[in-house]
Amino acid sequence: MRQGSVRGEIPGQRRVRHAGELGWDDSLYEDGDGGDDEKAQSGRRRRSGARPRRRRGRRILFWIAVVLAVLILGTAGAGYLYYQHLNGNIDTSPMPDGNRAPEATPNAAGQTPLNILLIGSDARDSKENQKLGGAKETFNGTPLADVQMLLHLSADRSNMSVISMPRDTLLQLPECTDPESGKVYPATTGRRMTNESLGRGGPGCTVLAWEKLTGIRIDHFMMVDFAGVVSMADAIGGVPVCVDANIHSRDAKGRGSGLKLEKGETYIQGEQALQWLRTRYGFEDGSDIGRAKAQHMYMNSMVRELRENATLSNPGQLRRLAEEATSALEVDEGLDTVKKLYDLSNELKRVPPKRITMTTMPYEYVGPRVQPKPGDAEKLFRLVRDDVALDGKAKKKDPEGSDGDAGKASDDPAAEPAEIGVQVQNGTRTETTQAVPGRASAVTTLLQGKGYPRAAADQQSAPVQERTVIRFPSAELEGDAQAVAKSLGLPLSSVEESKEVTGVTLIVGADWRTGDTPPKPEKDDGRTPESADALNGANDKACMHVDPNFTW
Structure with missing residues (x-):
């Protein structure tokens, strides 16, 4: 494990940043330099012609690691020594070893789904991360899992579903043990922001928080930090994004990422890519939800760029991508070699973009924070648990039981x-x-x-x-x-x-507060809730809406 990886909280050395602290929200993403307009424009390519080719999507950050594994790692090797060198780049952290969600039941063909948790860390644990992340007072502080996304690959490998969770979702966090120090963090009695899970025992604790909420067994995790985003964006050579008006993410108080783009489609890379991923002031209503949509666009655009860009046949570029991908990642011990990542890539790349469905966990506001939306969030989690394709193209199943009950009768006989x-x-x-x-x-x-x-x-x-x-x-x-x-x-x-x-x-539960008869369950149509904001991965028409107060 690398020197700057996640550790337990050490009194006097690290300070947990809570949502209520002054400056916490803005400095996390938008305290960077960003004031130099020319610098913000550098590295950008625009297509010429009357009608630029559109490759647009939406959905969240940090599919980066998975996408690179899909198209890169298998062809980047140059002999045993280089293979061992790439393996040495990969940092690992253990999965949790107790209180896990039950394993998925195999389908009729004996296949099981694959669930991977993708985590974006805000760690300021290196000079590079400090420069990119800003918030100098938090240098080497306890990291936060500010991007979290669950990738579900169906058992038959025909489709993929993705659920992202807003970083300020309030949850009861589970008991976790730091894998290095052995420190035990007790389960929280009240609700805390989900991004705090990373500082309570590393990515394994974030895995447990997801499993406790969703009931979905997670097989692997991948984590990347600020510097990893920039290095991989540079190696790729740019990703196309779109805004519906000129944007400059900087207000009179100096808040904003510094992102400055013209209306239309632009290729972004390097620090400008990080600015895009961090921008809140200027996109839609200025909330984390708007920021997530911008991250989603970047992710889907990257997927299409890697699939379609012929320059990736260049051996030098492939080697650079392999270097950056393996150096940027922290993964569980089940993905600790290039071969394992490559095997995973072969599983993932079988799914065409048109069978990928991107969603955000249905939520509702609790003051300035959010919580899972009653009914809709659990329905989305159940569809994924049951391996139902969120694009509505799954084969129809005859429900067992009654009243829309899709449960399966147990083979285990009941006692008296x-x-x-x-x-x-x-x-x-x-x-x-x-x-x-x-x-x-x-x-x-x-x-x-x-x-x-x-x-x-x-x-x-x-x-x-x-x-x-x-x-x-x-x-x-x-x-x-x-x-x-x-x-x-x-x-x-x-x-x-x-x-x-x-x-x-x-x-x-709260659905049965009175009476001797539980409420009759609503008939389940098996559709993804509208509040999940589902988007098909092949959609290339999306463009971020710019707040008129941040245009120029």
């Missing part, structure tokens, strides 16, 4: 109701209302009346639980959990495996 122990928890609290007093006891009485005398109420309130679920810890209890669901009239889709419980556990 009188033998099944069930712990009942009260998860009826919401962000705006308190938990219903005595709700766990009421549902426990209901269960006992249905022949489950071993049902017992947990008197402590559970965390916020949007919908009622029944969790079980291992396969031998799945049939028992499904039997409890059936007795209450809950769909099989409400039953899920979880390592956070030790037995069959019923968590009464």
